[in-house]
Amino acid sequence: MNTETETAVIYRQSPAKLHSFRNWVEPYLYLFPAVLFVGVFLLYPAVYTFYISFTKWDGLNPPQFIGLQNYFQIVKEPVFQTSLRNTLIWVVATLLFPVMLGLMLAVFVNRIPLQGFYKSVFYLPYAISATSGAVIWGFMLSPVGVVNAFLREVGLGGLARSWLIIPPWNTIVMLIAFTWQTTGTNMILFLVGLQSIPTDPIEAAKLDGANAFQIFRHITLPLLKPITTVVITLAVVNSFKVFDLIWVMTQGGPYRSSETLAVTMYRESFVQFRLGFGASIASLLSIIVILFSVVYLRSIFRQES
Amino acid sequence: MQRNKVGVKRILLLTIVAAFLIFAFAACTAPAAAPAAQDQGTAAEPAAAPAEVKMLELYHDKASWADNTDIMGQAAAEAIGVGFASVPFPDTTTYQSTVRAALGTDKAPDMFTWWSGYRMEDIVNSGGAEDLSAIWDKYLASGEYTPGIASAYTFDGKVYAVPFNVAYWVVYYNKSLFEENGLQPPTTWDEFMALNDTLLEKGVTPLAMTLDGRWPTFIIFEEMILRTAGPDFYDKLMSGEAKYTDPEVVKAMEVWKGMIEKGYFTDPGISFGTGDNAMLPLFQNGQVAMIPIGDWYSATLTGAGMEPGVDYGAFIMPNENPDLPAALFFETGPLLVSANGPNKEDAIKIADWWMSEPAQKEWSSLMGFTSPNAKAETVNPVSSEVVQWIGDNEAIAVQRYWEATPPDIVETAVDEFARFMLNPDQYMEVLNSIQQKADSVWADR
Missing domain, CATH: 3.40.190.10 (Periplasmic binding protein-like II)
Structure with a gap:
C-alpha cells in the first residue's frame, strides 16, 4: 500500500517536471539547426577571415602572423583606391537607378490595369541568375555584338565601341545590366508598400485640392518610409558586395579599371593567392557595410521615435 | 485534440532534428574535393x-x-x-x-x-x-x-x-585566304610586314590580338622581345638580370606600338579561346588572317571544322633582327x-x-x-611541319612568359600590357610599372 502511494506520487510529479523541461528545451531545439548553420557557415568563417587578415598565407603553407601589415598594404596599393572609388560609384548609382527606377515603376504599375502582367515583365530579369545575365550582356556588348550591330544599322556607327574594355564605359554598361536585373525586385517591394498605405489620407488630400505630385511627395513617400528603408539598406549592401556580374563581364579589367572591393578581394585571394591580403579587404568591406547599416538604420529609427 | 496537437508538434520537431542531423552527417562525411567538381x-x-x-x-x-x-x-x-x-x-x-x-x-x-x-x-x-x-x-x-x-x-x-x-607557339594562318590571294607564309621580318600591309589593303585584319581573359596580352609582348632582342635577353629578363626599362624592351614595345598604329591587330575586345570565341568565326571567314597562339589551339580549329594543312597552316614569326638565332616559345x-x-x-x-x-x-x-x-x-600535319622547322633551323625553344618568370610579375604585367594595347603611347609608364613590381618581387626572393 505504502509503495503504491509513493509510486502514485512519483507518477503525478513526473509529467509536470517532464512538461516543464520540455517547455524549456523545445524552443532551443527549434533554434538549434539555424544557430548551428549560422555558426558554422557564417560566424566561424567570418571570425577565421578576420584572423587570416593578420597573416601572410598562400593557401599551401601555414599562415604567418604579420600583424597589421596587410591593412597598411591596402592603403599603399593603387588598385585599392580604384576599387574603393568604383565601389562608391556602384553604391551611388545603385541608389540612383535600381532604387529610384523601382519606385517610379511601382507608382506607375500601381495605377494601371494588367498589373500582374507588368509585375511579371519587370521582375523577370531577376529570375535569371546574375551569371547568366552577365553572359548575355557580355555577348550583346562585345565588339561584334548586337549593340554595335544595331548602332551601325541605324547610322550611329560612330558610337559603336568595345564597351567592356574602355573605362569608364565598362562600368557604365555594367551598371545598366545591374539596373536591368535588380529594378524589378525593388519595384515589387515598393508595390507591397504602396498597397499597404491606407487610402483615407490620400482621399482627404484630394478633397483639399492636392495634386498628384503633392500627394506623392507629402503623403505616399512618408508612408512608404519603412519599405524604403528596407530597399535602400538591401540595395547598398548588395552594391557593396556586387561581384558575379563584374567578374563575368570584365573580370575587373582591363588593367583592373573596373574592379570593386569585392572583386579585388576575390582576385587577391583566389587568383594571386594572397589570402591574408584578400581577407583584410574582406574584413574592411564587412566593417564598412556594418557601419553603414548601423548608422543608417539608427538614424531612421531615431527619426521615427 | 490537445494530445494530437502535441503529438504533431513532437513529430515535426523530431523530423526537423533528424533531417538536420542526417544533412550535417552527410556534409561531414562527404569527400572534400569531389563535391566541388560536381x-x-x-x-x-x-x-x-x-x-x-x-x-x-x-x-x-x-x-x-x-x-x-x-x-x-x-x-x-x-x-x-x-x-x-x-x-x-x-x-x-x-x-x-x-x-x-x-x-x-x-x-x-x-x-x-x-x-x-x-x-x-x-x-x-x-x-x-x-x-x-x-x-x-x-x-x-x-x-x-x-x-x-x-x-x-x-x-x-x-x-x-x-x-x-x-605546345609550341606558332602563328596560325587561314590557308585558303592565303591561297586565294597568292600569299605565302613569311620567312623574314620584311616579308612579314609586307604581308600585313597586303592583307590590310585587301580589307583583312592581319593579326588577332585580345585582352579578353587577361592572360593573352603577353602573347605579342613575348614575341616582340624574342624577335627583336633574342632568346638570351629574354632569359635575362625572365630571371631578373635584365630590366623592363632596358633599351631592348623599349625597342620591342616601340615595334609593337608601330604595328598597332598601322592597324595590324584586331580590336582587343574580341576574344579567342577564353570564354566565348568571337575571333574564330572571323578567322574561319577570312576576316582575320592570322592568330599567334600555342599549337594546342589546333584542337579548337579542327573542332570548328577546319582541316589542318588544308584550311589552316602555321609558321613561326620571323626575327626582326636577322642576326638572332631561330627560336620559338614552348609551353608544357x-x-x-x-x-x-x-x-x-x-x-x-x-x-x-x-x-x-x-x-x-x-x-x-x-x-x-x-x-x-x-x-x-x-599525327597533325601542321604540327609536324613545326617540328620539322625546329629541326631544320636548330631552333631554340624558350619557355613562354606565363611560366618563365615569377607569377606576381606576370599578373601585374598582363594588366599593364592590356593598358598598353588600349593606350600605346603609355608604353614607358607600362614598363616602369612592371619594373617597379619586378624590383619588389626579386628583392623578396
Whole structure:
C-alpha cells in the first residue's frame, strides 16, 4: 500500500517536471539547426577571415602572423583606391537607378490595369541568375555584338565601341545590366508598400485640392518610409558586395579599371593567392557595410521615435 | 485534440532534428574535393573499367579534354592494370583553389595537372608534389625525351612532373585566304610586314590580338622581345638580370606600338579561346588572317571544322633582327603526382606509363598534339611541319612568359600590357610599372 502511494506520487510529479523541461528545451531545439548553420557557415568563417587578415598565407603553407601589415598594404596599393572609388560609384548609382527606377515603376504599375502582367515583365530579369545575365550582356556588348550591330544599322556607327574594355564605359554598361536585373525586385517591394498605405489620407488630400505630385511627395513617400528603408539598406549592401556580374563581364579589367572591393578581394585571394591580403579587404568591406547599416538604420529609427 | 496537437508538434520537431542531423552527417562525411567538381556540373562519370581494375582520379581544368583523358585512363587500365578517370573543372580559379586546399591533406588528388616553371614552385616547396626523377632517368637514358622539357619541372635537381602536354607557339594562318590571294607564309621580318600591309589593303585584319581573359596580352609582348632582342635577353629578363626599362624592351614595345598604329591587330575586345570565341568565326571567314597562339589551339580549329594543312597552316614569326638565332616559345603542362595522395604508388606507375611511346602515340593521336616522346610520331600535319622547322633551323625553344618568370610579375604585367594595347603611347609608364613590381618581387626572393 505504502509503495503504491509513493509510486502514485512519483507518477503525478513526473509529467509536470517532464512538461516543464520540455517547455524549456523545445524552443532551443527549434533554434538549434539555424544557430548551428549560422555558426558554422557564417560566424566561424567570418571570425577565421578576420584572423587570416593578420597573416601572410598562400593557401599551401601555414599562415604567418604579420600583424597589421596587410591593412597598411591596402592603403599603399593603387588598385585599392580604384576599387574603393568604383565601389562608391556602384553604391551611388545603385541608389540612383535600381532604387529610384523601382519606385517610379511601382507608382506607375500601381495605377494601371494588367498589373500582374507588368509585375511579371519587370521582375523577370531577376529570375535569371546574375551569371547568366552577365553572359548575355557580355555577348550583346562585345565588339561584334548586337549593340554595335544595331548602332551601325541605324547610322550611329560612330558610337559603336568595345564597351567592356574602355573605362569608364565598362562600368557604365555594367551598371545598366545591374539596373536591368535588380529594378524589378525593388519595384515589387515598393508595390507591397504602396498597397499597404491606407487610402483615407490620400482621399482627404484630394478633397483639399492636392495634386498628384503633392500627394506623392507629402503623403505616399512618408508612408512608404519603412519599405524604403528596407530597399535602400538591401540595395547598398548588395552594391557593396556586387561581384558575379563584374567578374563575368570584365573580370575587373582591363588593367583592373573596373574592379570593386569585392572583386579585388576575390582576385587577391583566389587568383594571386594572397589570402591574408584578400581577407583584410574582406574584413574592411564587412566593417564598412556594418557601419553603414548601423548608422543608417539608427538614424531612421531615431527619426521615427 | 490537445494530445494530437502535441503529438504533431513532437513529430515535426523530431523530423526537423533528424533531417538536420542526417544533412550535417552527410556534409561531414562527404569527400572534400569531389563535391566541388560536381558543383561545377562537369565532373565526368568515371570511365567504365573492369571491376578488378583500380581507377585513380586525375584532376584538371581542361573540361574539353575530359573525354580523351578518360580514353587514356581506360588505356592505362588495360596496359598496366591501373587506370584513371578525369575530374575536370571548367573554371581555373576554382580548380587552383581546390587543388591547393587539398594537397596538404589525405584527400589530395591522386594526380593533377598544373603549370610549369615558377607557377609550380610553391607546390613543390610546400611538399605537395612527388619526386618523379626516377621515371625521367629511365626515359632520358632511352633517348625518348630531351632534358629541355624536364627543366621546366625541375627544382633543386629533382623532377616533379611528367609532360601532360607540350605546345609550341606558332602563328596560325587561314590557308585558303592565303591561297586565294597568292600569299605565302613569311620567312623574314620584311616579308612579314609586307604581308600585313597586303592583307590590310585587301580589307583583312592581319593579326588577332585580345585582352579578353587577361592572360593573352603577353602573347605579342613575348614575341616582340624574342624577335627583336633574342632568346638570351629574354632569359635575362625572365630571371631578373635584365630590366623592363632596358633599351631592348623599349625597342620591342616601340615595334609593337608601330604595328598597332598601322592597324595590324584586331580590336582587343574580341576574344579567342577564353570564354566565348568571337575571333574564330572571323578567322574561319577570312576576316582575320592570322592568330599567334600555342599549337594546342589546333584542337579548337579542327573542332570548328577546319582541316589542318588544308584550311589552316602555321609558321613561326620571323626575327626582326636577322642576326638572332631561330627560336620559338614552348609551353608544357605538367602532370603531377600528389605526395600525400592515397594511391601514390599506383599514380607513379601511371606517370611512368604516360611517358611511354604507346601512351604518347595514343594521346597525340587523340588530341593532335606534338608529342615530346621522340618515338611517338605527330599525327597533325601542321604540327609536324613545326617540328620539322625546329629541326631544320636548330631552333631554340624558350619557355613562354606565363611560366618563365615569377607569377606576381606576370599578373601585374598582363594588366599593364592590356593598358598598353588600349593606350600605346603609355608604353614607358607600362614598363616602369612592371619594373617597379619586378624590383619588389626579386628583392623578396
